[in-house]
Amino acid sequence: MKAVRTIAELRDSIEELKSSSNKRTVGLVPTMGYLHQGHASLIRAAKDQSDIVVVSIFVNPIQFGPGEDFETYPRDEERDLDAAEGAGADLVFLPSVETMYPKPTKTKITVADVTSGLCGASRPGHFDGVTTVVSKLFNIVQPDYAFFGMKDAQQVAVIEQMVSDLNFNVKIMPCPIIREEDGLALSSRNVYLSPEERTQALVLSRSLRDAEEALEKDQIRTAAEARDLLVSTIQKSQLAVIDYVEVAAFPDLSPLDDDALISELDEPVLLALAVKFGKTRLIDNRLLHPKGE
Amino acid sequence: MKAVRTIAELRDSIEELKSSSNKRTVGLVPTMGYLHQGHASLIRAAKDQSDIVVVSIFVNPIQFGPGEDFETYPRDEERDLDAAEGAGADLVFLPSVETMYPKPTKTKITVADVTSGLCGASRPGHFDGVTTVVSKLFNIVQPDYAFFGMKDAQQVAVIEQMVSDLNFNVKIMPCPIIREEDGLALSSRNVYLSPEERTQALVLSRSLRDAEEALEKDQIRTAAEARDLLVSTIQKSQLAVIDYVEVAAFPDLSPLDDDALISELDEPVLLALAVKFGKTRLIDNRLLHPKGE
Structure with missing residues (x-):
């Protein structure tokens, strides 16, 4: 497994893996890190489905609202790299905020209707941040499959809508919620x-x-x-x-x-x-x- | 040259051209048809730069405002096919409105600031329609280069901003305005x-x-x-x-x-x-x- 931090390095590494063998399909697991067994299940699903598994770890500032927990969101890079490798990742992409947003983005992707209730109502602008960063990751990685947990069911619905409306050439793979033994959904x-x-x-x-x-x-x-x-x-x-x-x-x-x-x-x-x-x-x-x- | 009308057919045709020879790079010339020498110059530039040239012809309803000329915008498919072939196109993509928008799109791409003056001010929503359809075409064709005329200088600036913000893996190639002998810009x-x-x-x-x-x-x-x-x-x-x-x-x-x-x-x-x-x-x-x- 290889950890990369720049977009150019990631694109080169994917190209290299593709050409070094007969590996063709790429599965992407976008995460905000602090990986738990829910993420591990996504990575394993990606491994089952695709030749090359890319895990991105990026706490995306533009999907957090004012007063939300962007600053305090838990981070542990070293443990994440072990967890990603253990679950079968080939490449882990750990961009800095400056890599993803060298300047504040002027471009936003907005999905109507599907975002109006649930978390979209409680967290104004949240899903614009999600769709914008996910489309950036899709354009950077150009995956064949992308894996999302159903715990964020609205996120799955919003991304499916975006992929369909914008003709992204990627298949969204929703994966089941993983729970503690007592029932608490992993988060x-x-x-x-x-x-x-x-x-x-x-x-x-x-x-x-x-x-x-x-x-x-x-x-x-x-x-x-x-x-x-x-x-x-x-x-x-x-x-x-x-x-x-x-x-x-x-x-x-x-x-x-x-x-x-x-x-x-x-x-x-x-x-x-x-x-x-x-x-x-x-x-x-x-x-x-x-x-x- | 081949004319195709569906997204699947276009993707297959590009794949076929890529694999049938050592042709690797794809140049896209997005147009609204009724091709003139300005468009022809874009197609020739695409031919110079790329192995496979795709010309799209689509009068995009969502970039026209109420009272604008969507209905009456000039169309002449037969002449366009001749012009595209003459200029060197390999594939012409002529989707219907239903192909591009099987349902009304819920997803929009908006670029701030660059769109606030000039045509953006006179034509509210126009550039949202442009960026949305161009990103669809980018995702369908996955070109290495995309060619745009500098007559729509603001369009070039808006698309460059979108490509940079969303990390589209495509190089925008602005091409000079083509004029009649007496100076009128072709349109x-x-x-x-x-x-x-x-x-x-x-x-x-x-x-x-x-x-x-x-x-x-x-x-x-x-x-x-x-x-x-x-x-x-x-x-x-x-x-x-x-x-x-x-x-x-x-x-x-x-x-x-x-x-x-x-x-x-x-x-x-x-x-x-x-x-x-x-x-x-x-x-x-x-x-x-x-x-x-």
Whole structure:
């Protein structure tokens, strides 16, 4: 495995790997580093699917809003390089902010509609930052496949929309959420949690599982009932402050009518949460397939 | 030469040309068709520079504003195919609106600052439409070089900014304005002009040439004097209605201070005009290099 920091070096290294053997397809795993088993699962999926695996590690300033945690976002380069190598990466791209933004970008990519609810509503400008940096990475790496975790389900939906609208020649590969044994979805931000917050944060995955079960057992049927159940479950946790609880069609993320019967919908339905514990904002979700996968 | 209408067919054809011989580099000439000698010069430049020349012909609806001439923009596919072949094109891509926009695009690319004056000010949203379609074409064709005429100098500046900000792996090749013998800059829209308008439209190129001469002879020195001379020259033409007359730094297109001494500026200076004759809006410009090329 090779670690590179400049765009020219990365392009040369990919070219070299391609020509040195019969390796043809490139899989990209874009990350903000502080890699955990969720990232490792993306890298392994990339390894299964593609000849050359590129992992990018870049805490992208333009997707953080004022007052968000850009400065304090956890970073550990050495551990990340070990984790990436262990999971099968061929190249790790660790650009500086100056490499990615030698001057402040004047160009932004904006996706309408899909970004208007959920994290897009709570974090104005966040997805412009995501689509802009992801398109830069796509142009730098020119991957055949790009791997994203479904924990950021809206991010997957937004990037799929961008790729389709702009004809990027890359296939987006959404990968399942990886959880701790007790259900907490893996996140680099979990390290912010105090022991008490860590315990109470289990309410996210539990509320989602409970809502899915209640839907399966027909104890609840409508979008409003699902939302209400999620909210009332989360509110039992004293430290939880709800940012949003949404029930939306996937992948267009249009909100469902209150009385929409979930089991009768043709498209997948996303139950999505963002909840704060102290200063730490966590997200989780569950994608339901009422009509089967 | 081969004409193709779908994205898959185009990608396959490029792949085929690349693998059938040692042809490696691809040059793209994006056009809206109704090809004239200006376009032909771009295609010839592409032929000189690259192994495979792709010409796209697409009247892009999203770069036209309400009340602009999208519906009536001149089209002549048969003549265009002959012209493209004559100039050396290998592939001509003629997508339908449905091919380029199977659904209305939710994704837009916006470039700030460079788009705020000149045509960007007169045509709100125009450059979002241009950058969005050009990035689609870049992603479809994945060219090494892309050729644009300097008649749309602001378009060149906007696309250079986008390419730099988004790390597109393509080199933008600006090509000189091609003119009729009497000085009129070639434009597909020239066919709209009545004989009287056609005669009076010469005031565009003449005013630019006169301003450059007056600057060279030190008869005028400042940006305000250059602008005033351009305006007064154009106003001598009875049918001319000025849209804008601008003197700006190139390529960032920041307006110059009124008392800026043009001969002492380090960066190139763009004299740029948009003038209406009846319903026809024409543009022209001249790029000055006060400190040499």
